[in-house]
Amino acid sequence: MAAHAHSLADDLADASRLIARVAGGTSLAALRAAAALRPGVLEILYGALRDYAVGDRLIDALAHRTPPDPAVRALLLAGLRALRSGRPAHAVVSQAVDAAVKLRRSSAKGLVNALLRNYLRDSSALEARVAEHEEARYCHPQWWIDRLRTDYPDAWERILAAGNTHPPMTLRVNARRTSTADYIAMLAAQDIAVRQIGPYAVRLGAPRPVDAVPGFDAGLVSVQDAGAQLAAPLLGAVSGQRVLDACAAPGGKSAHLLELAAVELTALDVDDRRLDRVRTTFARLGLAARLIAGDAAAPESWWDGRLFQHILLDAPCTASGVVRRYPDIKWLRRAEDVAGFADLQARLLAALWRLLEPGGKLLYATCSVFHEENGAVVAGFLERQPDARRVAAPGIEAGQLLPDADHDGFYYALLQKNA
Numbered sequence: 001m002a003a004h005a006h007s008l009a010d011d012l013a014d015a016s017r018l019i020a021r022v023a024g025g026t027s028l029a030a031l032r033a034a035a036a037l038r039p040g041v042l043e044i045l046y047g048a049l050r051d052y053a054v055g056d057r058l059i060d061a062l063a064h065r066t067p068p069d070p071a072v073r074a075l076l077l078a079g080l081r082a083l084r085s086g087r088p089a090h091a092v093v094s095q096a097v098d099a100a101v102k103l104r105r106s107s108a109k110g111l112v113n114a115l116l117r118n119y120l121r122d123s124s125a126l127e128a129r130v131a132e133h134e135e136a137r138y139c140h141p142q143w144w145i146d147r148l149r150t151d152y153p154d155a156w157e158r159i160l161a162a163g164n165t166h167p168p169m170t171l172r173v174n175a176r177r178t179s180t181a182d183y184i185a186m187l188a189a190q191d192i193a194v195r196q197i198g199p200y201a202v203r204l205g206a207p208r209p210v211d212a213v214p215g216f217d218a219g220l221v222s223v224q225d226a227g228a229q230l231a232a233p234l235l236g237a238v239s240g241q242r243v244l245d246a247c248a249a250p251g252g253k254s255a256h257l258l259e260l261a262a263v264e265l266t267a268l269d270v271d272d273r274r275l276d277r278v279r280t281t282f283a284r285l286g287l288a289a290r291l292i293a294g295d296a297a298a299p300e301s302w303w304d305g306r307l308f309q310h311i312l313l314d315a316p317c318t319a320s321g322v323v324r325r326y327p328d329i330k331w332l333r334r335a336e337d338v339a340g341f342a343d344l345q346a347r348l349l350a351a352l353w354r355l356l357e358p359g360g361k362l363l364y365a366t367c368s369v370f371h372e373e374n375g376a377v378v379a380g381f382l383e384r385q386p387d388a389r390r391v392a393a394p395g396i397e398a399g400q401l402l403p404d405a406d407h408d409g410f411y412y413a414l415l416q417k418n419a
């Protein structure tokens with residue numbers, strides 16, 4: 001079937017429909033799971049969400065007399081994003097006007113045209129004006145900026161800047177199927193630029209669709225951030241041991257655990273549908289585990305009473321360390337969510353600790369950079385749990401991995417139960 005060529009107006013219209021959905025509370029992950037999106041749409045969508053605080057303020061400054069309805073506002077965000085990313089101005093404006101028609105908002109054609117032109121006429125002054133607001137300058141919500149400033153008096157600006165970058169695409173080499181050196185040689189033979197950034201982590205010079213990643217279908221590699229790839233080696237389980245991955249879906253860290261050792265793995269997740277993704281991943285990689293849909297905070301409903309030698313708790317969290325991959329998070333999360341996650345994390349830790357064998361190890365992990373979900377949760381746990389101590393996690397002594405060019409933000413604490 002011949003591919004249908006999409007115009008910029010199509011991309012703007014589709015991106016703005018999705019921006020409106022996110023503004024209404026739907027997550028990017030849910031949107032992406034529901035439909036495959038074109039690269040042109042993705043670029044505008046992600047860019048507009050990354051810059052949301054700027055676009056929103058520009059619209060307020062330019063349309064203060066006639067605030068646009070949510071659909072038109074989303075189109076303006078998409079149009080401003082396209083202009084700010086350096087696309088030819090004339091084409092963007094006329095295609096945005098066409099997009100208004102595609103969105104059945106013909107009555108807003110004049111507004112779209114005028115607002116985008118007014119932006120172009122005065123862009124430097126307008127940009128300077130909105131940048132007076134911290135939210136726009138750092139492209140994060142004020143509560144998030146304030147929290148990072150408190151948690152990291154020296155590094156907060158660096159963390160915010162990392163959150164606004166484009167994430168790297170990193171592969172994890174499946175140690176059961178090939179070696180990192182052999183896989184890199186295979187890519188070199190196909191002129192694909194890569195850099196090794198961890199024992200199994202290979203960063204691609206440029207992102208590409210997974211079906212264009214050599215060996216992906218054959219299970220030679222998976223897509224996984226280098227920071228996430230620290231979990232399985234830190235836990236250090238060896239073949240034959242009983243291991244629980246208590247929050248397993250979509251299965252990235254579970255798969256890595258199995259690639260490194262033939263452990264007897266129980267992969268648990270409360271979300272049955274997300275467990276399907278674990279099944280698909282395991283089938284592609286040729287791995288097997290016991291998959292259970294259940295609540296890690298209520299083991300009596302699924303646990304068979306046999307203690308585990310290792311437990312991975314990759315806890316639900318704000319995901320503040322992976323915001324460059326999911327820029328919607330910045331705008332969907334609320335300040336009060338942090339305490340809610342911290343509460344849940346503490347409950348999960350307490351419930352799972354009972355399932356650990358004396359002498360066994362539990363790795364607590366989040367993809368957050370907020371202290372309240374990380375160091376504070378672990379400190380509270382250690383105070384309440386006299387048979388627990390924190391042991392060295394080689395390479396990540398402080399526990400907190402801040403996001404940088406090569407990896408996302410993660411937190412790890414390795415906890416051991418007294419023998």
Ligand SMILES: C[S@@+](CC[C@H](N)C(=O)[O-])C[C@H]1O[C@@H](n2cnc3c(N)ncnc32)[C@H](O)[C@@H]1O
Nearest residue numbers: 247248249250251252253269270271295296314
């Ligand atoms: C950070 S994700 C896990 C990512 C996964 N470890 C990986 O590497 O692919 C957190 C997971 O915890 C699950 N979850 C949330 N609350 C849970 C609970 N009470 N019991 C078990 N799983 C839970 C969510 O459904 C989600 O899949």
